[in-house]
Amino acid sequence: MIKSTSLSGKIFDGLNILFLLFMALITLYPFWHVLVGSIMPYEESIKSSLHFFPGKVSFEAYEYVFSKDTIVKSLLVSLFVTAAGTLYQLLITAITAYPLIKQDLPGRSAIFLFIIFTMFFGGGLIPYYLLIKSLGMVNSLAVMIIPAAISTYNMIVLKTFFQNIPIELEESAKMDGAGYMRIFFQIILPLSVPSLVTIGLFIAVGQWNNWYVPMLFLNDKDLWPLAIVLRDILINNNMELTRGGSFVSKEFMLGDTIKNAVVMVSVVPIIIVYPFIQKHFVKGVMIGSIKS
Template sequence: MRKSAGETLFDWANYLFLSAVALAMLYPFWHVLVRSVLPYEEAIRSAIHVFPTKVTFDAYKYVFTNGGLMRGVWISLFVTFAGTAYQLLITAMTSYALTIKALPGRNLIISMIVFTMFFGGGLIPYYLLIRSLHLVDNLLVMIVPAAISTFNMIVMKTFMDTLPKELEESAMMDGAGYFKIFVRLIMPLSVPVMATIGLFIAVGQWNNWMTAMLFLNKRELWPLALILRDILIDNNTELTRQTGYTSDSYLLGESIKMAVVIVSVIPIVAVYPFIQKYFVKGVMIGSLKG
């Protein structure tokens, strides 16, 4: 069918609008990338650079050779991988258990979990709890307390409720127990929602600087997110003093800041394309049905 003039005009208007939105979202990232590779003499000419006329990788060389920054990267990678696997397992097991209608006190347990979305004990009781568990200045504080998110659990439980119960009943007739059904049947069928929730958890773990700031007093335990906050928000001058540059210290420090931002973004950007095919399906089924 041929489109009318009005439909064609509407399509082009959509293309232009979405292109403008995409440009507005991509330009800040591009600006940071350009600033991270500009040499000193180019950076001082203007605050806005669409394309770099000259390129230097001194800032990235510093980032990848600085022991403190690379230690933060490895700590963030460990916390992200371990925390994502740990939270996914706990969330999946809890979600499946709450789909079993024969579970004693099922409705009460669900109500108690949902209650935590609206009311919390506060920061001081939470700090006292963490201290009593001897998790202060311990990397496990970034992983163990955040065992489950109520929102993630509700999304995953809603998805599992949509799975055919006949499959579970057939497995039980063949002698399978709940654990075997969960491992062999439920988890393979829940790959879309688990990939979606896994992305939510991984992004949260990778960007989690608040927990580290509250409970990790030793700088050698800081993840990259907290180091980045220290550089950008607190404007830590120790970073520029460590470079060994004097005349260009400010601009080199700015380039290092931008380079650290790029390095901190790359892992999440690199992971997303591999789970994009599951993302929309997992969100739509897990949040709209039920």
Template sequence: MQISRSKGEKLFDLANYTVLLIISIVMLYPFWHVLVRSVMSYDEAIQSGLHLFPQTISLEAYKYVFSNGGLLKGIYVSVFVTVGGTLYQLLITAMTSYALTIKELPGRNVIIIMIIVTMFFGGGLIPYYLLIKNLGLIDNLLVMILPAAISTYNMIVMKSFMDNLPKELEESAMIDGAGYFRILFTLILPLSVPVLATIGLFIAVGQWNNWFTAMLFLNDQDMWPLALILRDILVDNNTELTRQTGYVSESYLLGDSIKMAVVIISVIPILAIYPFIQKYFVKGVMIGSLKG
């Protein structure tokens, strides 16, 4: 039976949808603007005014980007750093979180407090740089992966999620002779897919957009990730990387279309991943935040 709704409720829904529509347009328009500018012809792009749709679609900017050796290397480096860093951090975070859920762990509370303290206090940039230098990670691509082994926030979220799992399953596995490692990899992790997907997205976005670490420790431009190359093009307006190509187009050299094309290319991978883990995203965050 359909429930009748009052005029006030209908007006509220109309106002609510209108506000949400306006907010969506405000949030989506910058991305749409960048996309439109990336496929504009040079003559149209240099014209002033608002461009909602391109008059003619030109893929010259993307052709230029994918013919640029420096930019392609940056894409490969970013993929390697993102995949490797995400798997590495997820493994360390899962092992640490599970260990801290074991109440029989000696000094468990002290360890948790020591880890939480790192959220509020750090050694500073100079000691960190000296540490990386002494470890021999200067101009080493592993500097983008190894030092960022774990995030305290991610560890707390995953630990809270694992605390909510039924302890009876773990006890039954122990009775059957399973050790902690076997319980973690065959029982706990399969049940923790929502929080793993959620934290994996956080880590992947951070790794993909990480340009600051590369700027500090990677002097060789062949090791630069796409994020640092994009920053170099947009902020410093550096022409060195954009000149390393056999594709010659003077009108597109560092034009707005190339800049916008690089932005779109850097955003698409994360947008492509998100729909596949969206169903886990809210569940992972909500369940992981029930207990501290």
């Protein structure tokens, strides 16, 4: 970072720092508010709507949340769907993007235009539901993984990244007798790790936060992911998530702290992933979006 030596430059740098600190505060405070609200006793939380620091710390809400099979099951479902869906979509996206960079692919332009067409037009909700029903994926976790096989936007980003890989690497591999599959898995994919990690993060966040698809197709609450359980608690205010009883009975007074605890449980896992892929994230976005 280049520091200014003139008075006007120092004033400008100081104002920039103050502005960024202010933006950081208003960005992080909602997260901090939920965190504090989840570890604050109910009696203290009702005294004020703004909480900066808890006077007392209580983990009763977390103990209550993790004592419920519904929350634990939904968390495991979300972890499985996110992991399986991310790997599946990455593979399908890469397999689709790689052939489209080949100039000698028959019908290459028509195929690409057909894929682009899906970004702007869809069949509608009712035909989509009938299709999923005819495929037997209603009340199945497959409905959250298989239909969302590919994102056109992600495919375009990955295709652009593949085009930046020197063609000489493929030609050299072909001279050594390597076929397209070996080139793809042993050369193209290893060189595309930054872009794959970036797209994988986009997919994982979308899978983790997906509540609309399970709301449409999953009637069995044992198959619900954490996102729709959280939606059911926060939006519908429906606490009856355990069989044979209410989610909140005599513990009704813990309602707000339980909501905050569930929000934290749903947010923290996806936040933990980011530091491990941060070094690839910026590089993947820039290289995958700009063709030299």
